[in-house]
Amino acid sequence: MKMTGAHALIESLRQEGVEVIFGYPGGAVLAIYDVLYDTKDIRHILVRHEQGAAHAADGYARASGRVGVCMATSGPGATNLVTGIATAYMDSVPIVAITGQVPTYAIGKDAFQEADITGITLPITKHNYLVTKVKDLPHVIKEAFHIARTGRPGPVVVDLPRDVQSAELDFEYPDKVELRGYRPTRTGHAKMIERAAELINSAQRPMIYGGGGVNAADAQKELVKLAEKADMPVTMTLLGKGGFPEDHDLYLGMPGMHGTAYANYALHEADVILAVATRFDDRVTGKLDMFARGAKFIHIDIDPAEIGKNVLPLVPIVGDVRIVLNALEKKVDATKHMEWRARIEQWKQQYPLSWKGDGLKPQYVIQEIHRATNGEAIIVTEVGQNQMWAAQWYPCKRTRQFISSGGLGTMGYGFPAAIGAQIAHPDQVVWDIAGDGSIQMNIQEMATAVTYQVPVKIAVLNNGYLGMVRQWQTLFFRNRLSHTDIATGTPDFVKLAQAYGAVGLRATAESEAKPAIEQAMAIHDRPCLIDFQVVREENVMPMVPAGGTVDDMLVD
Amino acid sequence: MKHTISVLVNNRPGVLARTAGLFSRRGFNIDSLAVSTTQDPDTSRMTIVVDGPDAILEQISKQLYKLLDVIKVLDHQDEPTVVRELALIKVGAEPEHRGEIMQVVSIFRGNVVDVTQNTFIIEVTGAGDKIDALIGLLQKYGIREMMRTGRIVLSRGPRTA
Numbered sequence: 001m002k003m004t005g006a007h008a009l010i011e012s013l014r015q016e017g018v019e020v021i022f023g024y025p026g027g028a029v030l031a032i033y034d035v036l037y038d039t040k041d042i043r044h045i046l047v048r049h050e051q052g053a054a055h056a057a058d059g060y061a062r063a064s065g066r067v068g069v070c071m072a073t074s075g076p077g078a079t080n081l082v083t084g085i086a087t088a089y090m091d092s093v094p095i096v097a098i099t100g101q102v103p104t105y106a107i108g109k110d111a112f113q114e115a116d117i118t119g120i121t122l123p124i125t126k127h128n129y130l131v132t133k134v135k136d137l138p139h140v141i142k143e144a145f146h147i148a149r150t151g152r153p154g155p156v157v158v159d160l161p162r163d164v165q166s167a168e169l170d171f172e173y174p175d176k177v178e179l180r181g182y183r184p185t186r187t188g189h190a191k192m193i194e195r196a197a198e199l200i201n202s203a204q205r206p207m208i209y210g211g212g213g214v215n216a217a218d219a220q221k222e223l224v225k226l227a228e229k230a231d232m233p234v235t236m237t238l239l240g241k242g243g244f245p246e247d248h249d250l251y252l253g254m255p256g257m258h259g260t261a262y263a264n265y266a267l268h269e270a271d272v273i274l275a276v277a278t279r280f281d282d283r284v285t286g287k288l289d290m291f292a293r294g295a296k297f298i299h300i301d302i303d304p305a306e307i308g309k310n311v312l313p314l315v316p317i318v319g320d321v322r323i324v325l326n327a328l329e330k331k332v333d334a335t336k337h338m339e340w341r342a343r344i345e346q347w348k349q350q351y352p353l354s355w356k357g358d359g360l361k362p363q364y365v366i367q368e369i370h371r372a373t374n375g376e377a378i379i380v381t382e383v384g385q386n387q388m389w390a391a392q393w394y395p396c397k398r399t400r401q402f403i404s405s406g407g408l409g410t411m412g413y414g415f416p417a418a419i420g421a422q423i424a425h426p427d428q429v430v431w432d433i434a435g436d437g438s439i440q441m442n443i444q445e446m447a448t449a450v451t452y453q454v455p456v457k458i459a460v461l462n463n464g465y466l467g468m469v470r471q472w473q474t475l476f477f478r479n480r481l482s483h484t485d486i487a488t489g490t491p492d493f494v495k496l497a498q499a500y501g502a503v504g505l506r507a508t509a510e511s512e513a514k515p516a517i518e519q520a521m522a523i524h525d526r527p528c529l530i531d532f533q534v535v536r537e538e539n540v541m542p543m544v545p546a547g548g549t550v551d552d553m554l555v556d
Numbered sequence: 557m558k559h560t561i562s563v564l565v566n567n568r569p570g571v572l573a574r575t576a577g578l579f580s581r582r583g584f585n586i587d588s589l590a591v592s593t594t595q596d597p598d599t600s601r602m603t604i605v606v607d608g609p610d611a612i613l614e615q616i617s618k619q620l621y622k623l624l625d626v627i628k629v630l631d632h633q634d635e636p637t638v639v640r641e642l643a644l645i646k647v648g649a650e651p652e653h654r655g656e657i658m659q660v661v662s663i664f665r666g667n668v669v670d671v672t673q674n675t676f677i678i679e680v681t682g683a684g685d686k687i688d689a690l691i692g693l694l695q696k697y698g699i700r701e702m703m704r705t706g707r708i709v710l711s712r713g714p715r716t717a
Contacts, residue, residue, distance in 0.1 A: 122574060123581050127624045130570075147624065181566065181627045305618035308611070 001172075005134040006031035006165040009098070010039055012141035015173045018042055018069050020060065020423055021098075022053040026073020027113060028100025031165040045423065045452060048444040050077050052416035054084020055442070057095045059417025061088075062403045063378060064424035065218065067148050068095040074102055075113030078159075079120065083410060085155045086124040090407025091239060092216060094153035096144050103163040104132050118159050126154030134167040139174050146177045151184030152303040153216055184302060188319035188327060196274070196298045196315045197331030203272035205340045206232045207295075209255060209284075212239030212406065213277020213302065213321050220244065220399045222325035223276065230332040233344055235263040237278055238391055241402040246395035247375075252344065253353065256284035258388040261351035261542050261553060266344050267292045268550045275299045277321040280310035281407070282546070290549040300324050351542075351555065353392055359535040360509055362386070362461040366393040369431055369459060372517045377429040378403065378421050382414035382438030385467035388540040390433040412441025418456045419449050429457070429521065436462040436490055439529075446500040449527040457520045458529040460493055463536045471539045475554070493531040503528040558587065559613050560639070560709050563602040563620060564628040564717055567593060571625045575602060578623065584608060584616050590706035599627065601717075603708045628717055636712040642681045642705045644669075645691065648698035649676040657697060664690045675700060 003011065009032060013021070020043040025033045036044050047053040050072040057068030072081050078099040088095045102111040118130045127147050129140045137160075144156040200206055208227055214220065214236070220243055227234050227250050234244045235255040244251055253260035255267055267273065273295040278284075285291035288310060299306075299313035300321050307316040317324055355363040366389055369377070379394050381387040381404040396402045403421055405413040418432035432439075439460050449456055461467075464487030473481050497504030503523055507516040507530060520528040543554045565571045572591060579586050587605040594601045606616060617629045649657055649671075657676060661668060666680035680690055684707060691699070711717075 118570065119573070122577055179624060181621075182624050303622070305615065305622055307618075309615060312611075 001170070002168055003171050004031065004165065005137050005160065005167050005169065006035045008134070008137050008169055008171045009141065009160065009165070010035045010042065011171060012138050012173060013042060013069065016067070016141065016145045018067075020045060021069045021071055022047055022056040022060070022420065023071035024050050024053055024073070024077060026077045026100060028074035028077075028102060028162050029071065029165075031162065032071070032098075032100070032160075045448065047416065048447045049442065050080035051084055051412065052419075052442050052445040052448065054081045054095070054097060055087065055410075055413050055416035056420035056423070056445075057097070058084060058088045058093050059380060059403055059420030060424045061093050061095055061420075062417070063400055063421035065400065066424070067145055068093070068420065069098065070095060071098040073100045073113065074117075075115045077113075078117040079115055082120060082124070085121055085157065087405050087408045087410045087413055088155040089124045089126070091212060091405065092153050093155065094148040095155045096148050097155060097157045099157060099159045100165070101130065101159045101161040104161045105163070107161065117157060121157045124155070125157050128157035128159070130159045130161075131164050132161065134164050134169045137164065137169065138171060142174050143177050143179065147179075147182065151182070185304070185318045186302075186320040186323055188300065188317040188324035192315055192317045193324065193327050193331060196317060196328055199272055199296060199298060199315060200230050200232070200274065201333045201335070204337065205270045206230065206272045206274070206337065207266055207270040208232045208234040208274045208276060209237075209267065209278060210234060210240045210243050210276040211237045211278025214240050214243030215399045217277065217302075217320055217322040218399055219277075219322035219325055222322050222329065224248070226325050226329040226332065229329060229334050231336050231341070232274065233266055233341070235259070235267065237281070237284055237406070238404055239406045240278065241391060242396035242399050245397050247397065254391055256281075257286070257544050257546070258392065258540050258542065259284075260353050261555060262344060262347035264544065264550045264553065265347045265351075267295075269343075270295045273297050275311075275313070276325070277301055279306050285310065286544050286546070286548045357535070357538075360507065360513060360532060362389050362463070362532070362534045362538055363393050364510060365459060365461060365513055365532045365534065366390055366433065368513050368517055370394050372514070372521055373429050373431070377431050378425060380404070380414045380418035380421055380430065380432045382432070382434045383409045383411045384435050384438060384469075385471065385538075385540050386433050386435040386438070386461045388468075389461070392540075394433075411438035415439060415442050415456070415458060416445045416448075418458070419445060419454050422454045422456050423452070432456055432458045434458055434460045435467055436460055436464060436493075437466045437486055439493075440490070443496070446497065446502055446527060446529075450501040453525045454527060455524050456527045458527065460529060460531050461534050462490070462493065462531050463534050463538070464490065465536060468540070474537075474539070475543075476545070493529055497527070497529040502526050504531065505529070506531045506533065508533045557609060558605055558607050560603065560605050560632045560637070560707060561613075561617070562630040562632065562709060562717060563604060563626060564594070565600050565602060566625040566627065567598050567600040568625060571600065574623055574625060575620065578619055579606070579616070582616070582619055584612065588706035590708045603706060605707050630711075630717055632709055632711065637709050638712060639683045639707055639709050640681055641684055641687055641707050642679070643687045643691070644703050645678045645680070645694060645699060646701040647676050647678060647694045648674060648700060650674050653697055657694070660690070660693050666690065
C-alpha cells in the first residue's frame with residue numbers, strides 16, 4: 001500500500017499494538033501530527049514539557065510491562081527527552097522515543113532546531129536509528145520495539161528527518177526481525193543451574209538478593225516458590241520492590257544504604273547468596289570488597305556484561321530469570337534453616353525499622369497512605385528522602401507496584417511517571433510520593449493530568465529542604481546547609497494545584513493527614529495534591545554512608 | 557597487559573563512533589585502532605589494541621557484544637597470529653647520508669617511496685617493534701614527519717572469524 005513516511009510510522013505503531021503516545025508537537029514532526037489528527041485508535045497524550053513525555057512513557061512501561069512510546073520534535077524537543085531516556089536506560093525500561101529531525105539535505109548544516117540526537121543518545125540508549133530512507137522505516141520500527149522489549153530491556157531512539165516523513169513508500173510491515181549481532185540468551189546453561197542448586201543445597205545461611213529484573217521478567221511467582229522450597233530469606237533492591245511479596249515472612253526489606261539493618265546484617269553473614277537480576281549497585285554494596293565477604297555468589301542475569309562487572313560469582317548463569325528460577329527450583333532440596341532463620345529473627349527484633357518523635361512525620365504520612373489504600377496502590381516516587389521513606393514504609397505485594405528512578409536518581413521523575421502508570425492502569429489507585437524540591441521539577445504536568453482527567457494523587461512531603469542533600473550536609477559537612485533550604489520561594493502548593501484546576505489539600509498535623517488522604521481517595525476525575533507540611537529536619541535511617549560497610553551503619 | 561582484539565561489525569554509518577565511544581565511556585584505553593572492510597561487504601573489521609588486566613578485557617568484550625552492530629569479538633592473546641603495521645617516515649636525507657639511510661632501510665625491507673634534494677619518505681611494514689627499531693635508527697637524520705597505521709591482525713592457519 002502506498003503511503004507517506006508519517007502514515008507508515010503510525011501504521012507501524014499500530015502493528016506493534018501501541019495504544020498511547022506521550023508527546024509534544026513541533027516543526028519537525030508536523031507531518032506525523034497531521035496523521036495523528038485523524039487517528040482514533042492510538043491515544044496521544046499532550047504533555048507540557050518533553051521531559052514529562054519521556055518519564056510518562058517510562059512510567060507506563062514499568063507499570064504495564066509494555067513498551068512506552070514518546071515523541072518530540074527535533075533540536076530542543078529531542079534534547080528535552082534526554083534525561084528521560086537516560087533514566088530509562090539506567091533502569092532497563094523499554095521505551096521507544098521518536099524524534100523529528102531536520103530534512104536529510106539539511107543535516108550537518110546547523111539548520112534551525114537541529115541537534116544530533118542519535119549522537120547525543122549513543123551512550124544512553126540500547127540502540128538508536130537515524131532513518132534516512134523512507135523504505136527503511138517499517139523495519140526500523142519493528143526492530144526498535146523488538147530491541148526495546150527483549151533481552152535486557154532499554155530505550156531505543158528513532159530519529160526521523162522531515163523529508164523522510166513526507167516521502168512515499170510501498171508499505172509492508174515485516175513479520176520478523178533479523179539482527180545478526182543480537183540474540184539474547186533466555187534459557188540458562190543446564191550445567192550451571194545444576195551447580196547453583198548444589199551450592200544452595202550445601203548452604204547453611206543462604207540468601208536471595210533480587211533486583212529490578214525480577215519485576216521486568218514478571219518472575220515473582222517463580223522467586224517465591226524457590227525461596228520457600230529452599231527456605232532462603234529474601235532482600236529486594238529499590239527496583240526489585242514488589243518482586244517478592246513484602247508481607248511474606250522470608251522477606252527482609254531492602255538492602256544497602258537505606259535498607260533495613262537486618263537485611264544488611266543477613267547479607268554480611270550469609271554463606272551463599274543467590275543474586276537474581278541485579279547489578280551489585282554501589283548503593284547496595286557500599287564498599288565493594290567488604291560486601292558479603294563470607295558469601296559465595298550465584299548470579300543470574302539476562303545481560304552477560306553484568307556478570308563479573310562488580311562481583312565475580314562462583315556460578316554465573318546468563319538467562320531470563322523467570323525461566324532460570326523455574327528450572328532451579330526443580331533442582332533444589334526442600335529444606336529448613338532453623339538456626340539461620342532464628343538469627344535473622346533476632347536481628348529483626350533488635351533493629352526494627354522505626355521512627356519516633358512528635359509532629360507530622362513523613363514516615364507517618366506514608367504509613368497512613370498504605371493503610372488507606374490497603375497496600376494495593378501503585379506507588380511512584382520522586383528522588384531523595386521521599387523515595388527512601390516510600391521504599392521503607394510502603395510494603396508492596398505485587399510486581400510492578402513500585403516505580404522509582406533508581407539508577408539515574410532523576411528528580412522530577414515521579415509525577416509524569418505516575419501519570420503514565422495511571423494511564424496504563426485507569427482502574428488502580430496511583431500515588432506519587434514527592435518532595436517539595438522534586439515536585440517542582442515537573443509540576444507543569446499538572447496541566448496534562450487535569451486535561452486527561454488523570455486522578456493521580458500527589459503526596460508532597462514538604463519540609464522546605466532539598467532533604468536528602470540537607471541530610472548529607474548535616475551528617476558529613478558539619479551541618480553547613482549550603483543552598484538546600486528552599487522554603488523561601490516555594491509556592492503555596494494548594495493554590496498552585498487549584499490554579500491548574502486540580503484539587504489542593506493541606507495537612508499540618510497528624511490529625512489532618514488521614515482526612516486529607518481519605519478526601520484524595522474519593523477524587524476520580526482529576527489529580528489531587530496534598531501538601532503535607534512535615535517536620536523539617538527528619539533524617540532517613542538507617543544509613544550506611546557511601547562507600548561504607550555494615551559496621552559503619554547509622555541507626556538513628 | 558596489552559591485548560589485541562578483532563571486532564567484526566556491521567558495515568554501517570556510525571558504527572565506528574558507537575564502538576570507539578564505548579571504550580572511552582567505560583574507561584578503557586585504546587592504544588591503536590584500525591578499521592577496514594572485509595571479504596563480506598556488509599561487515600567491517602576493527603583491530604583494537606587495548607591495555608588492561610584480563611578481567612577488564614572480559615568486560616570490554618561483553619560490553620562490545622551489547623552493541624547491536626557488533627557481530628563477533630576475538631581476543632588474539634593465546635594464538636599464533638600475523639601482525640602488521642605500516643609506517644611512512646619523512647626523514648632528512650642530505651647527500652652525504654643517503655647511502656647509509658638506504659642501507660638501513662633495505663635491512664628492514666623498507667622502501668624509499670619519495671625523494672627530494674634533502675628528504676626521503678620511507679615506507680615500512682612489520683610488527684610494531686620492528687618499526688620502532690627502524691625509527692630509532694633514523695632519529696639521528698632528523699625525522700620531519702611520521703605516520704603509523706594501527707595494528708592489523710589475522711589468526712594463523714585455516715581458522716577464520
